[in-house]
Amino acid sequence: MATACSSSSPSRGGGNGLEKLPNSSIRVLRTVPSLRRWRRPHTIDQRTVALVPTMGALHAGHLSLIRAAARANHHVVVSIYVNPAQFGVREDLASYPVTWEADAAALVKLDRELADDGENLGRISAVFVPGTGEMYPAGFPGQEVGSKGSFVTITPVGELLEGRTRPTFFRGVATVCMKLFNIVQPEKVYFGQKDVQQTVVIRSLLRDFMLPIELVVEPTTRAEDGLALSSRNVYLGARRRAVATVLYRALRAAEDAYKNGAQGRMTMLGNANSILRHVAHEQKALGPDKGVRFEVDYISLADPDTMQEVNVVDPAKGAILSGAIKMLPVEVPVVGEDLGHDGGPAVRLIDNIILHPAE
Ligand SMILES: Nc1ncnc2c1ncn2[C@@H]1O[C@H](COP(=O)(O)OP(=O)(O)OP(=O)(O)O)[C@@H](O)[C@H]1O
Ligand SMILES: CC(C)(CO)[C@@H](O)C(=O)[O-]
Numbered sequence: 001m002a003t004a005c006s007s008s009s010p011s012r013g014g015g016n017g018l019e020k021l022p023n024s025s026i027r028v029l030r031t032v033p034s035l036r037r038w039r040r041p042h043t044i045d046q047r048t049v050a051l052v053p054t055m056g057a058l059h060a061g062h063l064s065l066i067r068a069a070a071r072a073n074h075h076v077v078v079s080i081y082v083n084p085a086q087f088g089v090r091e092d093l094a095s096y097p098v099t100w101e102a103d104a105a106a107l108v109k110l111d112r113e114l115a116d117d118g119e120n121l122g123r124i125s126a127v128f129v130p131g132t133g134e135m136y137p138a139g140f141p142g143q144e145v146g147s148k149g150s151f152v153t154i155t156p157v158g159e160l161l162e163g164r165t166r167p168t169f170f171r172g173v174a175t176v177c178m179k180l181f182n183i184v185q186p187e188k189v190y191f192g193q194k195d196v197q198q199t200v201v202i203r204s205l206l207r208d209f210m211l212p213i214e215l216v217v218e219p220t221t222r223a224e225d226g227l228a229l230s231s232r233n234v235y236l237g238a239r240r241r242a243v244a245t246v247l248y249r250a251l252r253a254a255e256d257a258y259k260n261g262a263q264g265r266m267t268m269l270g271n272a273n274s275i276l277r278h279v280a281h282e283q284k285a286l287g288p289d290k291g292v293r294f295e296v297d298y299i300s301l302a303d304p305d306t307m308q309e310v311n312v313v314d315p316a317k318g319a320i321l322s323g324a325i326k327m328l329p330v331e332v333p334v335v336g337e338d339l340g341h342d343g344g345p346a347v348r349l350i351d352n353i354i355l356h357p358a359e
């Protein structure tokens with residue numbers, strides 16, 4: 001698992017498709033033609049191919065998606081591409097953690113485990129690491145809301161919640177995923193529950209553009225204290241990391257209300273908001289050299305198919321509790337304090353819990 005950040009990136013090989021990760025049979029494919037050449041025989045042999053799209057900085061959450069993909073498919077392709085189109089102009093594209101060496105080592109280690117475990121249908125066959133010239137052959141269209149180019153937009157779901165704060169985010173995600181799906185032509189794609197709205201966007205994309213691909217959503221992998229693993233957690237530093245579970249605790253309080261029979265938004269979200277308020281108050285009382293500040297972006301109770309807000313949970317459908325908070329930079333660092341990757345900028349954390357339909 002990647003823990004450190006470095007600015008290293010996959011070295012540019014010849015792109016002939018013959019390169020492999022050291023001491024493994026995992027091919028490193030950097031171009032669309034090399035991926036297509038690798039893919040062709042598997043169609044003829046009727047071997048299934050799964051795709052796990054990532055932006056690298058791999059952690060145990062990513063590895064759980066790859067494990068699930070290897071269990072049920074002959075070949076797993078992992079893509080690693082930090083897609084600029086899904087970052088807003090003021091977002092963290094420049095500092096996004098890039099940990100190619102650690103990612104490569106994690107893939108090789110996992111592939112060995114998969115080989116030793118007789119329960120798997122397949123293994124990691126290839127890692128696709130395209131550059132932006134490869135992914136945007138007409139030239140990168142830009143990160144601005146008004147950028148012109150060939151985009152896939154999925155609305156209204158892509159405009160809600162995450163999309164409200166990050167107006168180009170789901171356009172970037174849907175566009176790059178459409179490209180990846182067309183390049184790899186997987187039978188199945190694996191995504192994490194952690195980015196729940198992203199899974200709703202991808203489900204719509206597959207349905208609305210008639211792509212013959214099955215979406216598999218794997219549960220959120222969490223640290224022992226409940227924090228959802230996320231590549232961006234490296235920005236937190238120790239002080240903010242200790243408080244970062246507040247979002248999950250708030251969502252759990254709302255879930256507890258549901259489990260105890262509540263179905264209304266006011267009760268559930270009221271419980272979540274009172275945890276957030278209480279922790280914010282506690283942190284403020286600690287003072288600027290010990291406390292942590294965060295802003296609540298949203299706490300939502302939404303329909304699982306559309307992500308539209310609901311007032312009452314339909315017991316036949318269930319609902320999604322989700323939220324986003326922005327952990328603000330440490331106000332007064334103490335001497336020698338570990339502030340996190342890139343000096344500990346503001347970090348947006350998201351999380352969610354599924355409220356399953358009543359049985
Ligand atoms: N904790 C997790 N558990 C399960 N899946 C996860 C987890 N974190 C990320 N994923 C999934 O891995 C895939 C690739 O995600 P990505 O590379 O953006 O990692 P990330 O940790 O979500 O990064 P970021 O911090 O930028 O949001 C997505 O489908 C995402 O939902
Ligand atoms: C799906 C994805 C790889 C597209 O860039 C990204 O949004 C992510 O990592 O969740």
Ligand code: BAL
Binds near residue numbers: 055086195
């Ligand atoms: N995991 C979603 C990628 C992003 O936030 O940009």
